[in-house]
Amino acid sequence: xxxxxxxxxxxxxxxxxxxxxxxxxxxxxxxxxxxxxxxxxxxxxxxxxxxxxxxxxxxxxxxxxxxxxxxxxxxxxxxxxxxxxxxxxxxxxxxxxxxxxxxxxxxxxxxxxxxxxxxxxxxxxxxxxxxxxxxxxxxxxxxxxxxxxxxxxxxxxxxxxxxxxxxxxxxxxxxxxxxxxxxxxxxxxxxxxxxxxxxxxxxxxxxxxxxxxxxxxxxxxxxxxxxxxxxxxxxxxxxxxxxxxxxxxxxxxxxxxxxxxx
Numbered sequence: 001x002x003x004x005x006x007x008x009x010x011x012x013x014x015x016x017x018x019x020x021x022x023x024x025x026x027x028x029x030x031x032x033x034x035x036x037x038x039x040x041x042x043x044x045x046x047x048x049x050x051x052x053x054x055x056x057x058x059x060x061x062x063x064x065x066x067x068x069x070x071x072x073x074x075x076x077x078x079x080x081x082x083x084x085x086x087x088x089x090x091x092x093x094x095x096x097x098x099x100x101x102x103x104x105x106x107x108x109x110x111x112x113x114x115x116x117x118x119x120x121x122x123x124x125x126x127x128x129x130x131x132x133x134x135x136x137x138x139x140x141x142x143x144x145x146x147x148x149x150x151x152x153x154x155x156x157x158x159x160x161x162x163x164x165x166x167x168x169x170x171x172x173x174x175x176x177x178x179x180x181x182x183x184x185x186x187x188x189x190x191x192x193x194x195x196x197x198x199x200x201x202x203x204x205x206x207x208x209x210x211x212x213x214x215x216x217x218x219x220x221x222x223x224x225x226x227x228x229x230x231x232x233x234x235x236x237x238x239x240x241x242x243x244x245x246x247x248x249x250x251x252x253x254x255x256x257x258x259x260x261x262x
Contacts, residue, residue: 133173133174137246140206141185142227143206143227144209144225147211149164158176165211170208171198171206172199177195178232178233182209182229182230184218184228191213191217193207231245231253232245
């Protein structure tokens with residue numbers, strides 16, 4: 001009897017201890033679950049906050065793409081405008097060149113023989129813009145060429161035919177009808193000519209001589225051109241009067257004029 005009794009007493013004595021152990025285990029389990037629940041709750045709270053962020057990022061990317069497209073479109077428009085401007089400038093330049101070509105006299109082709117080609121090309125070229133006529137009577141220095149033979153018989157600027165054996169000459173600046181003394185600066189030979197034609201149309205040349213005058217002053221066909229001094233003797237004025245040039249009192253010029261009149 002005592003033995004079961006003792007056993008029961010011992011069991012009853014252990015009940016508080018078991019109770020306390022069970023309660024402690026329950027508290028420990030509760031404490032372990034609380035942080036996990038807190039973490040889940042925190043993640044749940046952060047999830048809604050993160051969603052707008054994703055939306056904002058997507059929106060920013062969409063805006064960036066839109067701006068890129070707009071920039072590309074603007075660049076294309078600018079390039080098209082530049083291309084149109086270049087096309088207009090090219091068309092304008094082409095028009096200017098065409099107008100320039102239309103207003104520029106055609107060049108004369110050169111011939112084959114030495115000496116004569118220079119003369120023929122010089123006189124056959126189209127006239128340059130009108131030069132102001134020189135009524136001063138002062139001498140000028142420059143290059144002289146002479147007429148090629150195929151110009152013989154052609155009408156000159158004063159309406160008379162060109163005579164290869166006469167002392168006629170062409171000038172761009174001396175009035176028609178001017179008599180002048182032409183001196184070859186290489187040989188010192190001179191002759192008196194009458195200006196009846198216009199030319200030569202080559203830069204640096206101031207007079208075209210007939211073949212007879214060229215021979216008289218020592219210009220050969222091999223040279224074609226020579227440096228000369230052209231000194232007016234008598235210059236007809238627009239009012240019908242005549243001005244005396246620098247060679248008006250040259251005895252040799254007077255003799256040559258008298259010989260020509262005889």
